Amino acid sequence: MKVSASQPFQIIYSLYQHEYLGYLFESFVVHLDENGKLTLQHQNISSKNAKEFAHGLDETDFMLIDLMDAMQQESVIKHFNKRSIKPEDFFLKTYDSQKGNETLQKEIEHYLERRRAKILANLKGKRVFEMGNDGEPAWKEIEVQETKATILFHFRRNEENTHYFPTIKHNGEKLDFQYKSAYIVCKNPAWMVLGGKLYSFEKDVDGKKILPFLNKRFIVIPKNVEEAYYNKFVAPLIASFDVYAKGFEINTERYAPKPIITLSELASNKAALTLFGENGNGHASDDEKILIELMFQYGPFKFKADNIGKVSVTVEKKGESYVFHRVQRKQSSEKSYLDILNSTGIHLKNSKAIFSKPQAFGWLDQHRELLESNEFSINQRSLNGKRYFIGEYKIDIEVRENIDWFDINAVIRFGEYEIPFQKIRKLILRKKLEFELPNGEIAVIPDNWISQYGDLFAFSEEEKDGSTTLKKHHLALVQDLKDGNMAQVQMSRKLEGLREFEKIGEATMPVKFKGSLRPYQKAGYNWLRFLNEFHFGGCLADDMGLGKTVQTLAFLQSMKEQGQEGTSLLIMPTSLVYNWQNEARKFTPGLKVFVYTGTNRMKDPSKFSKYDIVLTSYGIVRLDIDILTQFYFNYIILDESQAIKNPGSNIAKAVGHLKSRSRLILTGTPLENSTMDLWSQMNFINPGLLGAQSYFKNEFLHPIEKKGDEEKLKKLHSLIKPFILRRHKSQVATELPEKVENIQICQLSKDQEKEYEQVKSYYRDKILENIEASGLNRSQLLLLQGLTKLRQIANHPKMVNPDYDGDSGKMEDVIFMLDNAIRDDHKILVFSQFVKHLSILADHLREQKIDFAYLDGSTKDRQKQVDRFQEEKNLKVFLISLKAGGLGLNLTKADYVFILDPWWNPAIEAQAVDRAHRIGQENKVFTYKFITKDTVEEKILALQRKKKRLAADLITTEESFVKSLSQEDIQSLLT
Structure with missing residues (x-):
């Protein structure tokens, strides 16, 4: 029967019992008569x-209504069963x-x-009522008692057994609740209905402790189980509630x-709750764990730290008698001790924490003074007679600079015992x-030694005389030890200057160098001279177009x-051979240069000594490695050194065999795919700098790439x-004209869509x-294939289907803008990673009788194409494929750059633009990146932004970008 919100009404709450769900509440509005009844x-x-009835409700009513809705059987079924079911x-x-299903029942x-307790509170x-059997919501009113009832538990022990029963009082009056049709509405905490009144209890009594006595006077505890019962049931009861006892x-x-x-030492199959999360991060094997347990000693009694109640009870049996010690x-004192432990990074669960052995003893050693000053006692429980040293650990290290290395002197003590550094x-x-x-x-060697001195242990070497040394190129490691007060260090100020590039001194320029260096180029030259003085290898990693070639020639x-x-x-x-030859002729004509290339090259290494370069x-190196290893070079210099980024490749192995006094590498992109790229190149210039390949993988690659470990990234850096030495254009080439970047959004044509x-x-x-069938890793090839096809269709469907005779929205936009740029007398570089895409555009240019230069991997007269574009005034367009044009081109006559298709790797796009935006450019450079709306191209851009950190730290290739995608990323790309 409907109630009008415009008429007087009253909200009431009705209690009823569900066959399966127990006591539930339902909310009603009831119309009031003229007397307010x-x-x-x-x-x-x-x-x-x-x-609708808001004017007659308060905030509590709205909350109660929501809670009661959530308890109705339809809501419960929907919450615990996602599929439709009667x-x-x-x-x-x-x-x-x-x-x-007992688990589901619980x-x-x-x-x-949880909801009952909140409603009742x-x-x-x-106004609360019991619901009638006919569904009448206001059948019988229940009076909610504002004051709480108290409960006293009685125990009477005699020779045969112990009787146990509770008495309840409310407002000082004893309640006669047994055999009176009382019922427990909620158990946790207890709420009881008796004689039309609703009672709650002080000390949050568990309703299960009252329930047995609603229709029973007392419970009998037999003599033969009393000891167990006293410990498991009576002792906790005495700790939490008022108890009256006779007989103990x-x-x-x-x-x-x-x-x-x-x-104490743990057995092998325990899960680890460590400082670093489950299973820890230690170097000991997983089955070697130490249990750290906190307890509190009160006089003769010990209690676990996780049970911080106001009272703890211990049961003592004296002959046939029992004494309950209520401690x-x-x-507040216990919490302060726990706070001290929390401040050290240890977090207890059930008063315990489980560490790997190095973590446990590292933690103990690191916080020993704090624990001792706060009077923590440290005990150990031996297992199988094994006893661990828990005294003081000490490590003192001194590092002294020698001629080409550092001498390491170390004193390591475990208590009174001195242990040799080499043994540790x-x-x-x-x-x-x-x-x-x-x-x-x-x-046990503590884990803080491993974290603080692990690289020193890994990189140092034992000499024949038993001394310990460290190669000089590990000066950063030595400096970190010094900065962290972990070692006494004696190192020359000049060598320290290499850590701070600005502190490197000025070197005189060579007299016969033709030309002048810009200030940042001169600084790079000074740096190369400094490295040479200390016999260090180096990586000149300036941005494309900043003159790595000229700095190297000056050096x-x-x-x-x-x-x-x-x-x-x-x-x-x-x-790049031709470019190096020209640059050497221009800047260092006094250096004798020999070009060792071509099928008719003279394979006689003895001839090399007549030349400077x-x-x-x-x-050629890969083919002639046996010949080239016969000669000892002054320097070996790799240009575009990312060619050796894969340490397992034939070329990386080949250059590693070459012999020289020193080594340098030049690259604009030292990282393309993985931090392993960095290891391969660094190991070439300074062997051993980053340890063995396996060490580097475990200590740097996996933690950085898989776990995002910031500390490891800092250490590697x-x-x-x-x-x-890496300088960006924005930092140093201030004389370069402005670079303007634009994104041109294109629409799919109907046929293309x-x-x-x-x-x-x-x-x-x-x-x-x-x-779903094979997992994400085994689907990457198919994913790459699918994404590539979608990208090609977003450019022009003819790239996938040669018989396609429709149009392309992007191609129409490109042609329109290209025609305008040509008409306005601009010179344009057009980049695509798809040769088919360039071919379609080339067909259009031929039809329009527009001359153009062209460069892809099959072009043989590469330099001729470059010279044509640079020198012929009427040649306005240069079509270039990514692989062929990403390196070594100087195209400063261009002032427009068209990027026809977005690349996974933003750094490669930047390289393309750098063909025009480099030293020698006098015009503002306009870049247009063509993106087809509502396609995978647009979504790739969004993912690049989302994964900006990955792209910045680990410049990615297509394959590595695909490997970084989650299933959610893939679904977003394909929707």
Whole structure:
């Protein structure tokens, strides 16, 4: 019967019992008569219609309505069963006495109890009723009692058994609740209805402790189980509630707490709760764990740290008698001790934490003074007679600079015992982190030593005389030890200057160098001279177009004038040999240059000594490695050194065999795919700088790339910083004209959109099915294939389907803008990674009789195409493929750059633009990147922004970009 919100009404709450769900509440509005009394006219009210009656409700009513809605059977079924099911089927399946789901029953009960407790706590001042059997909501009113009842538990022990029963009082009056049809509405905490009144209890009594006595006078505890019962049931009861006992003693006792930390070794199959999350991050094997347990000693009694109640009870049996020691806990003192432990990074669960052995003893050593000053006792529980050393650890290290190395002097002590540095080093390198001391105790190398000195242990070397040395190129490691007060260091100020590039002194320019260096180029030259003085290898990693070639030539000229004799070998991609030859002729005409390339090259290494510089290609080195290893070069210099980024490649192995006094590498992109690229190049210039390949993978590559470890990234940066000089255009080439970047959004044509949607649907279903069946890793090839086809169709469907005779929205935009730029007398570079895309545009230019230069991987007269574009005034367009034009081109006559298709790697796009925006450019450079709307191209841009950190730290290729995609990323690309 509907109630009008415009008429007087009252909200009431009605309690009823559900066959399976127990006691539930429902909310109603009831019409009031002219005297303000409830009528039989009522209506259910829920969150859906509550706003109609808002003027008669308060905030608590709205909250109660929401809670009661959530308890109705439809809501419960929907919450615990996502599929559609009839209520009777759900309840039979869940609560069947034979096949019911007990786990689900408990979850439902927990769900409902939380809501019951919250409802009951907010019913004060509200009208509450028992619902009649006919569904009448206001059948019998229940009075909500504002004051809480108290409960006293009675125990009477005699020779045969112990009787146990509670008494309840409310407002000082004893309640006669047994055999009076009382019922428990909520168990946790207890709420009881008795004689039309609703009672709650002080101390949050568990309703299960009252429930047995609603229809029973007392419970009998037999003699044969009383000891177990007293410990498991009676002792916790005495700790939390008021108890009256006959037949045993209850003594209240007070002591000051003393914190005790106990260490013990664990068996192998325990899960680890460590400082670093589950299973830890330590170097000991997973089955070697130490349990750290905190307890508090109160006089003769010990209690676990996780049970911080006001009172703890211990049961003592004296002959046939029992004494319950009720110990008052000092919660504030215990919390302060826990806060001290939390400040050290240890977080207890159930008063315990489990560490790997190095972590446990590292933690103990690191915080020993703090624990001792706060009077923590450290004990250990031996296992199988094994006893660990828990005394003081100490490591003192002194580093002294020698001629070409550092001498390492170290004193390591475990208590009174001094242990040789080399013994500890060998143990750590073998991942064996414990050893026996002369007194039979087991010493464990703490993990803070591994984190602080791990690189020193890994990179130092034992000499024949037993001394320990460190190669000088590890100066960053030495400096970090000094800065962290982890070692006493003696190092020259001049060598320290390499860490801070600005502190490197000025070097005189070579007299016979033709030309002048810009200030930043002169600084790069000074840096190369400094490296040469200390016999260090280096990586000149300036941005494209900043003059790495001219800085290197100035350096080679200076070495000749300084009397440093010898021939230097420069290795580069074939396409750059001609450029190096021209630059050397221009800037260093006094240097004798020999070009070692071509099928008719003279394979006689003895001829090299007549020249200052030998120019060759990576391909020739790979073919002639046996010949080239016969000659000892002054310098070996690799241009575009990312060619050796894969340490397992033939070319990386080949250049590693070459012999020289020193090594340099030149590259605008030292990282393209992975931090392993960096290891390969750094290991070439300074062998051993980053350790062995396996060490680098474990200590740097995996933590940085898989875990995003910032500390490892900082450490890696610190190690390589002295030997990489990288300047960006924005920092140094201020004389360059402005570079303006634009994104040109294109629309799919109708025919093009139809082709795109067909291919997208096909690959989306196929890829997602493959991921579900075979996993993400095994679907990457199919994903790359599908994305490539979609990108090609977004450019022009003819790239995928030669028979396509429709149009392309992007191609129309490109042609329109290209025609305008030509008409306005601009010179334009047009880049695409797809040769087919360039071919379609080339066909248009031929039809329009527009001359153009062209360069892809099959072009043989590469330099001729470059010269034509640079020198012929009427030649306005240069079509260039990514692979062919990404390196070694100087195209400063161009002032427009068109990028026809977005690349996974923003750095490669930047390289393309740098063909025009480089030293020598006098015009403003306009870049247009063409993106087709509502296609994978647009979504790739969004993902690039999302993964900006990955692109910045680890410049990615297509394959590595695809590997970085999550399933959610893939679904967004294909929707």
